[in-house]
Amino acid sequence: MQFTYNTDKRKLLSSLSHGAIFFSTTLFSIGVPIVINLLSDDPVVKSNAKESINFHFNVWFWATLIGIPLGILSWLTFGLGGILFFPVVALGFLLHWGLTIWALLHCFSQPDEPFRYPFIFRLF
Numbered sequence: 001m002q003f004t005y006n007t008d009k010r011k012l013l014s015s016l017s018h019g020a021i022f023f024s025t026t027l028f029s030i031g032v033p034i035v036i037n038l039l040s041d042d043p044v045v046k047s048n049a050k051e052s053i054n055f056h057f058n059v060w061f062w063a064t065l066i067g068i069p070l071g072i073l074s075w076l077t078f079g080l081g082g083i084l085f086f087p088v089v090a091l092g093f094l095l096h097w098g099l100t101i102w103a104l105l106h107c108f109s110q111p112d113e114p115f116r117y118p119f120i121f122r123l124f
Contacts, residue, residue, distance in 0.1 A: 005042045011111045013040055014048040018103040018115065021056060021096070030056045047114035048107065050124045055103075058120040059096055066092065 013036050020032035030053060037049035066088065073081035099117055106115040 005044070007111050010042055010045055011108055013042070013045045014107040014111065014115075015104050017045070017049040017052040018055075018100060018107060020052065021059065021100050044112060044114050048103075051114065051116060051122075052103075053124055054120055054122045055099070055117050057123060058117075063092065 017033040017036050020029045023029040033049040033052040033056070037046055037053070040046055040049070070081060070085050070089070073085070075081075103115045103117065106113075
């Protein structure tokens with residue numbers, strides 16, 4: 001039995017799942033792909049939502065792993081560590097936002113194929 005899914009709905013839900021990471025400073029951001037994963041019956045949308053959840057965990061993991069030592073170093077050196085490691089932080093944001101924009105473009109241009117972030121660990 002062949003199922004057909006609404007392409008516009010697929011684009012919208014997939015892009016909402018990936019775009020929620022732009023609000024990653026709030027815990028609300030991971031709620032969007034979780035709810036979409038629970039409510040959607042479209043396999044591509046579910047796959048994109050799971051990938052977004054995994055990307056959230058990766059962003060939070062690496063931000064914690066890198067951010068805490070940089071914060072301590074910056075505090076110990078009266079701000080000098082923060083200035084010296086600004087390129088590391090900037091690269092992190094560039095990767096975070098760049099990969100998200102890549103995922104969004106993929107969702108709009110190839111809605112029938114789930115997006116997979118490169119170089120991330122997947123829990124789901």
